[in-house]
Amino acid sequence: MDTFVQTEKTTLKRRHDRGTFDRDTVYSILDEAFVCHAGFVVEGQPYVIPTGYARVDDQLYIHGSAASRMLRTLAQGVDVCVTVTLVDGLVLARSAFHHSMNYRSVVVLGRAQVVKSLSEKKAAMRALTDHIIPGRWEEVRGPYDQELKATLVLRLPLVEVSAKIRTGPPVDEESDLQYPVWAGVLPLKTFSETPVRDVLCDPAIPVPACVSRYSR
């Protein structure tokens, strides 16, 4: 099994059974989700900001306006924590106490680097676009150099990484197993609804396959 190196910081403090450093497991979570929560500190105050991301090999890319405080802060190379969470279901136990959720999450610790070359910026933007909706990049107008220059792209190396997963049924007390209430898991999933055409978009243009066949 190919794994990320376990460090003091990424060692789970409890529920070790839920933790994993398996590379393929980490990749699959990062590739299925598309919004992360980035945590960083400004003058002692932690901030947690949602943003899109994409993985290319062992790099996580995030991007945005060069005026974004989050990106400008992270560009300084401060410590960051990027967390990605997929909620797979509600775990409904017989006791209130043992209610839980099934989830898969990844925590990435490290320091981001500014992507300077326009070609890597462009490759990152392609990955970001196609990660949100595969195949979209090829059909849209690609970025102008001036747009690439106005975009701050950061690269966070996947080095200090861990995943945490809960799956399966509720775990009740033995003494509650006969309690007369339904127990089990209610699976949750994200679906797309009917695409909403921009009113400025020519009705003769068909909905592309990447939109009509979208699934997460």
Added chain:
Amino acid sequence: MDTFVQTEKTTLKRRHDRGTFDRDTVYSILDEAFVCHAGFVVEGQPYVIPTGYARVDDQLYIHGSAASRMLRTLAQGVDVCVTVTLVDGLVLARSAFHHSMNYRSVVVLGRAQVVKSLSEKKAAMRALTDHIIPGRWEEVRGPYDQELKATLVLRLPLVEVSAKIRTGPPVDEESDLQYPVWAGVLPLKTFSETPVRDVLCDPAIPVPACVSRYSR
């Protein structure tokens, strides 16, 4: 309009048009989502951890094992940032550069307080259970005192709070409006799938209404 007080820390640094301090807007986002990402600092390193939560009036409750590092850290009254994000859709522009997402997010800054009284702990657990799946509390086995004692419940007052929202169609450059590609929004929504009965649950027990009629 009843609003949260805007502070230096909760003032958006850009895109002020997307920010709001409206109390009802903040409440509606907090009440629709059920997983937050809590950010805190340990020895200079920010950590971002997903967890369930519930709102009761102007308090946000989170809870977990008294052995949890996150909860033990937050229980010390350190600065915390709790962020809640709902992704409403993919914004598909004509240019790669103007791709975006529609979302609603809330950021809560502050310091958590430990809930000590068993009655407030119990009320918080009820809110946490019924926030995830309304009506569940009444049908399950309520918490024993020993379970309440093993649970660390924290209260984060909703004082320094802001919301950020993007809605609507893509905003493309005027010069791209005739670009021959579909543009619009692909709405996303979380749905429940068929409930999975615990193999230890008597098949004669019907699926309760809170499960069969669940919607987010």
